[in-house]
Amino acid sequence: MNIPLMNWHGIWAIYRFEMARALRTLWQSLVTPVLTTSLYFIVFGGAIGSRMQQVGGVGYGSFIVPGLIMLSLLTQSISNASIGIYFPKFTGTIYELLSAPVSAMEMVIGYVGAATTKSVILGLIILATASFFVDLRIEHPLAMIAFLVLTAVAFSLFGFIIGVWANGFEQLNFVPALLITPLTFLGGAFYSIDMLPEPWRTVSLFNPVVYLISGFRWSFFGQGDVAVGISLAVTAGFLAACLIVIALIFKTGWRMKN
Amino acid sequence: MTEPILSVAGVTKTYKSGTTALHPVDLDIRKGEIFALLGPNGAGKTTLISIICGIVTPTAGTIKVAGFDAIRDYKQARSRIGLVPQELNVDMFETVLATVTFSRRLFGRSGHSAYIEQVLRDLSLWDKRHAKIMELSGGMKRRVLIAKALSHEPEILFLDEPTAGVDVALRRDMWKLVHRLREGGTTIILTTHYIEEAEEMADRVGVINKGKLLLVDDKAALMKQLGKRELDVSLQDPMTAIPAELADWDVSLQDDGKRLRYVFDAQADHTGIPSLLRKLAELGIGFKDLETSKSSLEDIFVDLVGERA
Numbered sequence: 008m009n010i011p012l013m014n015w016h017g018i019w020a021i022y023r024f025e026m027a028r029a030l031r032t033l034w035q036s037l038v039t040p041v042l043t044t045s046l047y048f049i050v051f052g053g054a055i056g057s058r059m060q061q062v063g064g065v066g067y068g069s070f071i072v073p074g075l076i077m078l079s080l081l082t083q084s085i086s087n088a089s090i091g092i093y094f095p096k097f098t099g100t101i102y103e104l105l106s107a108p109v110s111a112m113e114m115v116i117g118y119v120g121a122a123t124t125k126s127v128i129l130g131l132i133i134l135a136t137a138s139f140f141v142d143l144r145i146e147h148p149l150a151m152i153a154f155l156v157l158t159a160v161a162f163s164l165f166g167f168i169i170g171v172w173a174n175g176f177e178q179l180n181f182v183p184a185l186l187i188t189p190l191t192f193l194g195g196a197f198y199s200i201d202m203l204p205e206p207w208r209t210v211s212l213f214n215p216v217v218y219l220i221s222g223f224r225w226s227f228f229g230q231g232d233v234a235v236g237i238s239l240a241v242t243a244g245f246l247a248a249c250l251i252v253i254a255l256i257f258k259t260g261w262r263m264k265n
Numbered sequence: 266m267t268e269p270i271l272s273v274a275g276v277t278k279t280y281k282s283g284t285t286a287l288h289p290v291d292l293d294i295r296k297g298e299i300f301a302l303l304g305p306n307g308a309g310k311t312t313l314i315s316i317i318c319g320i321v322t323p324t325a326g327t328i329k330v331a332g333f334d335a336i337r338d339y340k341q342a343r344s345r346i347g348l349v350p351q352e353l354n355v356d357m358f359e360t361v362l363a364t365v366t367f368s369r370r371l372f373g374r375s376g377h378s379a380y381i382e383q384v385l386r387d388l389s390l391w392d393k394r395h396a397k398i399m400e401l402s403g404g405m406k407r408r409v410l411i412a413k414a415l416s417h418e419p420e421i422l423f424l425d426e427p428t429a430g431v432d433v434a435l436r437r438d439m440w441k442l443v444h445r446l447r448e449g450g451t452t453i454i455l456t457t458h459y460i461e462e463a464e465e466m467a468d469r470v471g472v473i474n475k476g477k478l479l480l481v482d483d484k485a486a487l488m489k490q491l492g493k494r495e496l497d498v499s500l501q502d503p504m505t506a507i508p509a510e511l512a513d514w515d516v517s518l519q520d521d522g523k524r525l526r527y528v529f530d531a532q533a534d535h536t537g538i539p540s541l542l543r544k545l546a547e548l549g550i551g552f553k554d555l556e557t558s559k560s561s562l563e564d565i566f567v568d569l570v571g572e573r574a
Contacts, residue, residue: 010340010373020370024359031358099354104411106318106348107371185343264322 010108017109017236021041021117021119022124025091029125037124037132040079044133048073048140051197062199068141073224074196075135076130077158080185081191081216083129084159088122088166089182093173105264111257115167122163123156130155144227150235151226157242158219171262190216200232213239268332269293270452271317271421276326278312278476286312287476290325294421294454299447301467301484302456309352310456314423318348331420334562344373349418351426351456355413357399359392359528362396365412373418384415387442404435411442422446424455428462433555440466472569479569495558496538501551510548514541524551 029036052068058066104114137143145151164165173179194216200208211217212233222238225231231238254262271294278287287309294300302310315321317328319339321430327334343459356364365385366376385391388408407427413418414422424443428436443466455467457463464469464484471481480487503522514537515528529536545552 010344014373016341016370016373016375020367020376023370026369027363027510028358040364098358099350099352100357102318102320102354103368103371105320106343107345108343108373110340110372260322264320 014109017107017234018113018117021104021109021114021123025087025121026124027097028091029060029087029121029187034115036129040083040133041136042131043079044075044136045140046135047071052140062202063228063230066141069143070199070224071197072134072137072141072143073227074191074194074220076133076155077216077220077223078188078191078196079133080126080130080155080158081162081187081219084126084162085166085169085187087125088119088163088180089170089173089179091118093110093169093179096170097176099265108254109136111253115164115253119160119163119167122166123159126159127155130159146229147226151223154219154223154226154238157239157246158223161242161249162247164246164253168249168256171256172205173261173262177259185251187216190214191220195220215245218242267296269338270461272329272330273313273317274327274329276313276316276328277324278309278321283474286454287316287323292471292478292481294452295469296420297442297447297450297452298468299453299455299466301463301470302454302473303458303460304456304473305458308473310473311425312476313473314348314454314456317399318346319343319419323479325494340373344417344419347414347417347421347422347427348408348409348416348423349427351412351429351533354407355398355406357398360395360397361385361401361409361412362394364409365416368413369416372419374417380418381412384412387445388412399520404431407431407435411439413514415446419451420474421452421454424453426457427455427460428457436462467492474569476557494529494536496527496529496541497556497558498527498545498552499523500525501553503548508548508550510544511541514544516541 037265048068051071055067061067062070095104109117134143169179170183192243193211194214195211200211203211218233218238218241221233222229222235225235225238255261270290273292275289275291276284276287277289279285290313302313312321313341316323317330317335319335319342328342330345333341333345335342358405359367362381362385365381369378370376370380385394388411390405390408391414393405398406401409411424411427427439427443431439437492440462443455447453455462455466467484469481470484470487472479497519500523504518504525505522506517507516507525517526517528518524519526527538527541529538
């Protein structure tokens with residue numbers, strides 16, 4: 008039997024399965040983010056934003072768009088990827104993955120690839136929704152796409168780790184709810200950290216999400232809280248860290264195999 | 266003998282908790298045979314299968330599938346194996362066709378294949394191919410698992426307790442299917458705690474208990490070697506105790522003394538039956554009927570597990 012180096016059919020099977028899972032809940036997958044984004048715009052953009060000054064020469068409504076996209080991107084990447092790998096563990100169907108001629112890397116490409124695709128599509132939907140409410144200009148569209156994809160990949164990898172680690176559904180929700188959402192809110196999704204008094208501004212610099220939002224915002228408006236190179240480095244660094252952890256998980260079989 | 270299709274050498278498993286699930290197991294499976302791994306619940310059957318299939322990591326030992334190391338050349342090894350698990354672990358929201366196609370792709374083959382239709386037809390699932398799995402009965406779900414395991418045309422099929430909790434009709438179907446697969450050249454390894462199943466299906470039987478493979482033998486040889494027969498004598502008048510004169514024979518009373526059971530070795534030159542019957546006549550013990558029966562694998566198994574455990 009001739010076995011190709013990469014099991015592309017296997018990767019495709021996992022990817023399709025994960026995409027089909029999203030299509031089954033298409034209503035939730037699409038309507039929820041559109042509705043949530045609209046609400047944010049009505050509250051922050053309309054009600055509060057009209058009384059706010061411009062931030063760095065950008066209208067408040069437009070200013071929050073990158074942060075809003077990031078908020079959804081981070082939580083959805085994590086939850087898509089974590090549920091994707093956790094669910095087979097929970098239902099027992101993981102036996103098939105473990106007994107299949109699929110390498111760890113192929114499994115990650117399948118799951119993380121699907122989670123990334125879903126998150127990027129979601130991000131673009133939010134962007135499209137936002138454009139109905141505010142004027143948007145994107146100064147560096149390629150960089151914007153790059154940040155979107157890179158962040159989605161990194162947090163899908165992170166979600167994959169959480170899915171492997173989780174022993175129950177409450178643990179699955181734990182990290183997005185108790186870590187990511189606060190970090191995003193405090194990471195300048197709705198304000199520029201330059202607006203914070205010291206010491207909070209300096210404290211904020213320890214929040215990695217600040218760099219993600221800042222870099223993403225730079226791609227829209229050409230300005231961010233921190234230099235774009237640092238943003239890129241932090242994003243790439245986080246992605247690399249997740250890859251290392253995943254490599255270790257598969258090497259040791261941690262929480263995957265007995 | 267040709268090279269075994271599956272070779273297990275010195276495989277052990279000790280869990281982190283310190284529990285030893287498998288003591289060193291050596292086992293060679295011949296191409297095209299039906300092998301039954303027989304043992305009570307918790308004997309280590311599923312652990313052994315899970316190790317071979319790559320779901321559990323062995324503590325020590327090597328496994329070769331068609332000459333390929335199951336760890337180093339795992340893609341080669343696993344492509345040749347299909348596994349039907351004991352539990353009905355299948356994605357409930359998927360359709361039959363989708364989940365079987367998924368399995369075929371996962372094992373590295375193109376999803377579009379007439380073979381899938383063939384498998385689904387063989388398992389009477391073709392009409393249900395667009396049904397969601399959660400709409401199917403338990404028996405049908407098990408068929409889906411078998412279809413998934415067969416989807417990539419494996420050379421070796423593992424059936425872990427294939428008929429546990431399955432009704433009689435489906436069990437018969439399952440046995441027919443196994444024989445049909447074997448005719449097509451598939452090697453089949455099944456675990457069971459139903460002796461009947463091993464006796465009905467297997468060419469060879471391995472008996473496992475408490476993580477030790479106690480013996481492996483041709484089913485017929487096993488039956489022959491350990492096969493005892495029983496002679497049941499239906500008595501005219503019930504007996505309360507066995508007369509001292511019958512102490513030379515291995516006899517016991519059954520059915521409140523209505524029957525006398527004599528256990529003998531069918532392979533021995535002298536079964537002791539004629540002399541027993543003469544003795545009964547001598548003692549004036551009348552009987553209405555005589556019946557002999559072959560002891561089942563069950564008896565053999567109880568003997569083995571009892572002796573060696």
